[in-house]
Amino acid sequence: MDPILFYGVPSGCSFGSIVALEWLGRPYRLCRVAMPDVVTSDAYCRINPVAETPALITAEGEVIAESLAILNHLGALSLDRGLSFPQGTRGFDRLNQMLAFLNTSFFNGFSPLFHILEHEVEPGARAALRAYGAAKLAKAHADLEAMLGDGPWLLGDQRSLADAYFIGVARWTEYHDVLDRRDYPGLQRLFEALERDPAVQFAHAIERGEAPPPGPAFRGEISLDDALRQPRAG
Numbered sequence: 001m002d003p004i005l006f007y008g009v010p011s012g013c014s015f016g017s018i019v020a021l022e023w024l025g026r027p028y029r030l031c032r033v034a035m036p037d038v039v040t041s042d043a044y045c046r047i048n049p050v051a052e053t054p055a056l057i058t059a060e061g062e063v064i065a066e067s068l069a070i071l072n073h074l075g076a077l078s079l080d081r082g083l084s085f086p087q088g089t090r091g092f093d094r095l096n097q098m099l100a101f102l103n104t105s106f107f108n109g110f111s112p113l114f115h116i117l118e119h120e121v122e123p124g125a126r127a128a129l130r131a132y133g134a135a136k137l138a139k140a141h142a143d144l145e146a147m148l149g150d151g152p153w154l155l156g157d158q159r160s161l162a163d164a165y166f167i168g169v170a171r172w173t174e175y176h177d178v179l180d181r182r183d184y185p186g187l188q189r190l191f192e193a194l195e196r197d198p199a200v201q202f203a204h205a206i207e208r209g210e211a212p213p214p215g216p217a218f219r220g221e222i223s224l225d226d227a228l229r230q231p232r233a234g
Helices: 014-023 067-077 090-108 111-118 123-148 162-177 185-195 197-207 224-228
Strands: 003-010 028-034 055-057 063-066 217-222
Touching: 003 063, 003 224, 014 067, 014 162, 028 067, 055 067, 063 067, 063 111, 067 090, 067 162, 067 224, 090 123, 090 162, 111 123, 111 162, 111 197, 111 224, 162 185, 162 197
Parallel strands: 003 028, 028 217
Antiparallel strands: 003 055, 055 063
């Protein structure tokens, strides 16, 4: 069975896992999950009871949730691609540290701002949440800019799965006018380089519903109902 990645639309952080799958070139299928309606449905909660994307059904029928777990799983299967590293090595520790920062400090900076978009909030609380989110994002961008330094990629000279995850989250600034990424020239350079990448352009097309034809890696989309019928490990 081909692995199945459940990705959220619109603009889920699962975008990074799609990019990673394309970079790794291993066969996979995709299942589109609309947020918030389908992701919170009883059907999808049979895949991930936390009601979040991404989730992955592996070739063995195991279900893995959370971006970090999925990316580390995928990377371990494709060490020959140079996008991840064997556990216990310095490279793995650096990658895991960067992924952890992106998943906590960087991702979390957007949380107050998405809360404003998705919920009815009285004006005073709205202003406080917006200021809080802006401050968190400014610090996270400044910290990440310092980590990036002069390197072309987040880990230096070598592209990694951290860059795939970064592009899926960094694009969220377009929804929230609280900072200008151009104030962080290294991150802007990285963002622009990734936006030109064919795998990133592929992921954008997938999210827009313009699914490219199946190929050696991408084997096509599958409905949630059909995905639920796939064999899974007990």
